[in-house]
Amino acid sequence: MPIHEQNLIRPENIITNDELEIDGIDVSGHWSTFIESRVVTDYNEDIEDEIAALPGGANIHRCWQCGSCTNSCTVNEINPDFNPRFWIYLVRMGMEQELLRDKDIIWQCVSCNKCTYVCPRDVQPEGVMKALSHWLELKGHTPKSPSMHFDEEFSEQIFATGKIEESRIIRGFFRRTGQPLMQDWLLELVKRLIRHLPLKLLFTMGLANFVRPRTRNWSKAGAAIEEYVLERDLFKRKALGLGPESDDQGAAK
Amino acid sequence: MSDKNLKRVAYYPGCALEGTGHAYDRSTRALGKKLGLELVDVKDWNCCGAMEVKNIDPKIQTYLSSRVMSIASEDMGFDTVMAPCNGCYHNLKKAEYDLENDPENVAVTERLSKKAGHDAYKPGSIETIHALDWIKRSIGEDGIKERVKNSLKGIKVANYYGCMYTRPRHIFPEKDQGPGSESTLKPHFMDDLLQAAGAEIVDYPLKTACCGGAHTLSDSDTSTKLVTNLLEAADECGADVIATECPTCHSGLEMHQIRAETRFGKKTNSKIVYFTQLLGLALGLSARKVGIHENVSDSLKYFKEKGVA
Structure with missing residues (x-):
């Protein structure tokens, strides 16, 4: 509603x-x-700083609650509970429990950037949504979202070879999220595709499943990126008051 | 706009154009050849980071894009790189902007470039343009009009630009600069070019609406809803064809057109075709040359009826 x-x-x-x-x-x-009278006593005063420390969240303090983001939002049109303006408000107020009510839909931002386009204060709400869903996962409030699984599958392929190969992404993503590869609509898509495609192209596409396309001279770039990612992971966990990843509880120090 | 010579530019196809967007690659190259515009592939290019790497860390995305621009400018000596994919185009433009304005981004890019063993991209050394800019600036509407062999007369087209071509505004400083420049609110380059080729452009209100491409697989139902909206609007506007300029939008529309049909029983009629395919047909290239048979939505019969294939 x-x-x-x-x-x-x-x-x-x-x-x-x-x-x-x-x-x-x-x-x-x-x-x-x-x-029933309601008294809020559990303000989390750190949450705004924590969001600001994550990629995309840096400008959250600039928000003056005009609501242009929610008004322009693609996902809000489908699901009125998806309300970036409200979530930014809750973060700035430190109302963590209130925010957690919507924890399962925040990751659904489609990054269309309409909010960032209309925002008069350069809050970059799209980035804030990404920081928020990242925060929820790092703090252990939600499991990894399907979107995060997809991003990781995609990025790992790039870091390893410099390029992606789509059928490999699809298979990797379905494996990570435990879905069957044989989806009715996917089969229908393949059926319609192969009706017209020339054999040569089908062959090259099939071949890509076995021979991964890769960028020449990539290994050093890949290694440099991997190193940087590890460094950033440590930084993020520290900013959120979390121990190193091996600490299974992921609890605050 | 710019008087730069676009007869010979660096070409960055990107990953999608080697896979599901193959028809876009094929028609872009064929179109370039037909128009006498030379495309030189960026050598040893890598993925720009698409919409995914930024969610791991945005600065890695900046580095990935900067590597492509660095190779095109430093190693190959180009001052312009053309990327037909909206995702690639967007990321390269964003890297151009970030590396000009954000010292932290510059530091990370320099560090990664050094470790990877190549020159870091120098801000301002190269300009990224989209395939639309490429045709519009080098040939223009008049040039298209002169060269039309099979007018697209009677073909009703809704032009769909998607998100990444116009948003966010600040990474596209050349847009919204008055007459002749592209508009971020109501883009028109594709309209201009296809109209010059004789097509009947319908007034399509969802030009820059989102197809949910980022969550095509991870949140398919949302994507299907968004795409169904786009397709139904095109039907209501009286369009037969949706012209696209992005492989992610294009395959998203194709895929969710089928998904809407098989999962939700919503059948829509638009044929989804790359603008380069339409221009190619108008200039007399064969349907096979521009890869019409590689599209999922079957448009060959329609184009034959209209006398352009």
């Missing part, structure tokens, strides 16, 4: 007793509707 149509008081905080007597007066049913 769009945020402006939601009741300010959550249903779970409204209490109605079917049978209740107070000071000898029967206030059963509607008359005993109470609003």
Whole structure:
């Protein structure tokens, strides 16, 4: 439901007793509707700095809550609960528990950059969304999202060979996320594709499954990138107050 | 716009054009040949980082893109590199911008370039252009009009530009500069060129809407919804063809057109065709030369009926 149509008081905080007597007066049913008072005491004052330390989050402090990002958002149009403006607000207020209510959809940002285009304060909300989903995963609030699995599969191929090969990406991604490769629509796509393709092209595409396309003289560049990635991982974990990755709990020090 | 000589430019096809976007590569090369524009492949190029590497670390993406530009300018001596893929084009433009404006990015790029054993990219040494800029600036509408053999008359086209060609605005300093320049809000280069080739351009409101390409596989239902919206809008505008200029958008539209049909029972009619294929047909290239048979949506019969194939 769009945020402006939601009741300010959550249903779970409204209490109605079917049978209740107070000071000898029967206030059963509607008359005993109470609003549970809500006091926020668990502000997380570090969360804004933590988001700002992750790639994409650096400008979050600039936000003045105009709402242009949510207004232009591609995903918000499909799912009104996807609300970048609101999440930026919660992060800046330190309302972690409130933010965690939406933890399972934040990764769905499609990076269309409409928000960054319209933002009058250069917050770069697209980057903030990526930093947020990264933060949720690093803190252990959510498992790795399908999107992160895809990004990792993709990036690892580039770091290893300098290039990607699409069928390898598809297979690697389905393997990582435990999905069957034989998806109905994928089969239909392949069926329609091979109807017209010349044998030669099919052969080259098939061959790419066995002989990985790679950039010549890539190994040194690949190694330099891998080294940099490890360095950044350490930096990120430190900024979020996490121990090294081998620490299974991933808990704060 | 620029008077730079675009008769001979460095060509950065990128990974997609070696795979699912093969028809785009094929038609771009064929078009260049037909128009007398020479394309020289960037040697030993690598992936630009697409939309994925930036989520691991944006500065690695900057480095990956800078390596391509460095090879094209330092090793090969070009001052212009043409990338037909929106993703590649976007990332190279972004690297151009970041390396001119962000010292941290420069430091990381210099460090990685040094370790990789090649010259670091020098900001300003090379300009990245899109295939649309390439045709528009070197040949232009008038040049296309002069050369048309089979007018695209009666072919109703919705032009779809996608996200990466115009957003975010700050990495495209040459856009929104008044008459003659490209608009980031309502891009028109593809409209101009295809109209010059005789096509009937429909007023398509979703030119720069998103196809969900970043989550084509990781969040397929969202992508299918977004693409269905694009396809249904094209049908409603009366378009027969959606012209594309990005391999990710193109294969996303093809793939989710099928997925919408098989999973959600939503059938749409648009044929999805690269703008280079359409221009090629108009200039008299055969359907096979521009790779019409490599597209998933079957458009050969349609183009035969219209007398251009």
